[in-house]
Every structure is written in C-alpha cells, then in structure tokens.
Amino acid sequence: MPTPTVVLVHGAFTDASSYQPVTKGLLDSGIPVVAVAVPNRSLIGDAALVRAFVETIAGSVLLVGHSYGGAVITEAGTAPNVVALLYLAGYALAEGESIAQLQGRFPDSDLPDALIQTPFPATEHSAGGMDVSVDPSEFASVLAADVDPGVASVLAVSQRPVAAAAFAEPATTAAWRARPTWAVLCTADRGILPQVQRFGYERAGAAIREVDSSNLVMLSQPAVVVDVIREVVGALG
Template sequence: MKLSKYLAAAVVGCSMVMTGVAAQAADAKPSIVLVHGGFVDGSGWEGVYNILKKDGYEVSIVQNPTASLADDVAFTRRVLEKQTGPVVLVGHSYGGAVITESGTAPNVKALVYITAFAPDAGESVQTLTSNPAPGAPVPPIVPPQDGYLGLDIAKFPASFAGDLPLQKAQFMANSQVPWGVNAYAGKITQPAWKSKPSWYLVVTEDHMIPVAAQRTMAKRANATMVETKGSHAIYVSNPKVVASVIEQAAKSVQTSAK
C-alpha cells in the first residue's frame, strides 16, 4: 500500500515537472539570426543587436562573405545549426535571398525581410532587378571587376544611406565589401517563405530597391507588412523600428509554440 502511494506520488510529481518544463519551453524566446546584404558586412546590425539583446533575445550575426549565394547559404546554415531552439531568421537587401534559400531549415519558424529581396524559385537578385520600372531608382552599380560588383563611391551616400549623417554614409561607401557576381546571380531552389510565416519592412524612401518592388515581393510572400520612411540603410539609421518588426515575428513564434 505504501509502495503504491509512493509510486502514485512520484507519477504526479514527474507530471508536474514535465508540465513545468513544457510551459517554460513555450515561454522561451526564440533566438534571432541576422543576415546582412551586399556591399556591407555584419557590423551594421549593431544597433538592432543591442536592442534585441536588451530585450532578452539571443542574437547571432552571420558574417557571410557575399561571394556566392551557395556559400552565403552555407555560412547561414552553420549558424542556424548552433541555435538550441526556434529561430527568427532576418535578412536585409540581398540577405533576403540568403534567408529565402536557407530558411527551410527546420528550426527556422519565421522570416523577416528588411527592405530585402524575396525571390521565388528560379529567381535571383539579378532577375528581380533586370527590368526596372520606368522612373524607378537604379542602384549605381559599377561594372564587375574580377567577378565582384561595387557601388559608385560618390553616389553611395544618396543611394544606400540617404538618412545617415554624410560622414557615416561616406565611411560606409569607402569601406564597402565587394559583392560577388555569383551572389547577385544565384538562383533560389526552394523559397522558405512558401512554408514559413514572413514579415516585411517596406522602406518608402529606399533608392536601392523600389518601394513598388518591395510591396510586390511582400504580398507574394503573404508577409505581414510594416511601412516606414527611411533609406536602404534603415537597419543602421533606425534600429528601433527594425527591432520592433523582428520582435513582432518573435512574439508570434512564442504564441504559436504554446
């Protein structure tokens, strides 16, 4: 009799512990993985990173080399493999193509596009930009050299970072990272946005990706859209609004886990 009571109590205690563990897991915040775009490196995410960390999120930044889409996807997947729970995967500009291809990883629960490309299967950044609409801003990309693209240094501030102090924009222009032609032309095989919920921050004064193109890609991906004023460098100039969109996606992941 005493043994049966002991076993019953043990079962109840174990059940309570398991329930508590499950509840704690459901309440745990997803980790955030940030992917930068072309012509820049991961350091531009610093402001967004600081806000997310302050709000209790684990944050990783993919320092992808932007030499080819395949390499950048591989770099991103290695970071994803290190995460211990659900992930919100975020991409800016060309980084949107990277998260579209790498976001099929099973631990990725949401995608966030920050004025980013969201290609469909068989599309690349090159195909999405090959026929700009009349009057649309045209990025000042200079002819490739040794397989890499660059932006005209003199035109970089106005095109990429028009809402940053000129000195900061000029620094970004002079420290830009060459962007590989194989990254620019890399085609998507299986778009993650077809199977994962997405958010999209449309930036209305972006002179690199026309606002109409941003909205079209966001609608095609059935993304939750948020709009704000700002330049293509919105993740640097207004990290608060960018972090807010990311946290919307993260809270949605937490809610769905309960």
C-alpha cells in the same frame, strides 16, 4: 515557447556591423541575437553557410535578411529550426528566380548606374570573376540618404563587395512558403525600389510594415526594426 535566437543576415556592400544599433537594442531587450558574416560570393554558397550556422544554434531561430540578405534567407530559411522570416528592404525570391529576374520586372532604381565592377583573380580554390560595389560618391544618396552622414561616409569606403554572379543565380527554394513571414518595406529606398519589395512581400504573404526610410533601415531607424522583431517574437510566443 522559448524566445528564438534572432540571426541577422547583412546584405551586399555592408557587413554584420551594419546591424550594430539593432544588435544592441535586442541585447538590451534580453533577446538572443547573432549577426553573421556573409561572404557575398554566391547566393547558394552564402545561403549554405548561413544555414549551416543556423543549424548549430540550439532552439528556434528568427532569420532576418537585409537587401541581398533577403535572397539569402529565402534559400537558407528551410533549416529545420527556423520558425519565421523577416525581410528588411530585401529580395523575397521564388524558386527558380534570380535577383536579376525579380529586378527585371520593374524599372531600374538608382543603384545600377552607381555600381562599380572590379575583377578578382582566380585561385586554386575558386574561379575568378567580377566584384560589384557602389561608387563611394554615390553610396549615401542611393542607399543611406537618411543615415548619419559620418556613418554613411565610413560605410562608403568600407564596403563588402558582392560577386556579380550572385545576382544571376536562381534560388532553389523559397522558405517563405513554409514559414510565417514579416517584412519592412522602405518607401524611400533608391537602391531596391519599393515596388520590387512589395511584389516579393505580397507574393510571400508577408505581414508588411511600411517605413519612410532608405535601404539601410537598420541604421536610419533601428528602433523600428527592433520593434518589428519584438512583434514577431511576441507572435511566435
């Protein structure tokens, strides 16, 4: 089987550049990779855009989702050329379940108290609403405690907000039911608690690797993420 293209889907509060060390590691390994830009406007809309992009790729795809991006790949991963899923500190939702509902099964993490909501106006093309970002003064401690402080400080002031409505939007499908699934569980994550990750991963029947990492594992331990991706690619081959 030809090596699948790895499609990296970022989460809330970051963009595709958050995968930079992992992207480079995969390129250096000769593994085809693309890090896509996600609008972070709505779960279903974001997933539709990711799926449409995935379907333009010739050949098979390993779809990787970080944090909110995990919810996105749960929905988008039913694209016919997706052969496997990999969650990184992500939300593995079930059909009819929203991020808020999954989170609601467990105690709050440090994230809710660190969030800032900012209104964005309606336009002729979209309704207005509330954008959600992380207080820059809290960003490192909640999401990036083990990331280089200089990198974390830049991330804190260059966030890609997510529309608040995305957290309440239920998934319409769960791609993990029909795709082999792997997951990285970040045991030091203060944004998405480890028990939230574990619940979703075990329900999905994922092969789980536990890592002592903050939420931004692709920046704190990129070599581990690249190693897991190589493992998945090897298993698919």
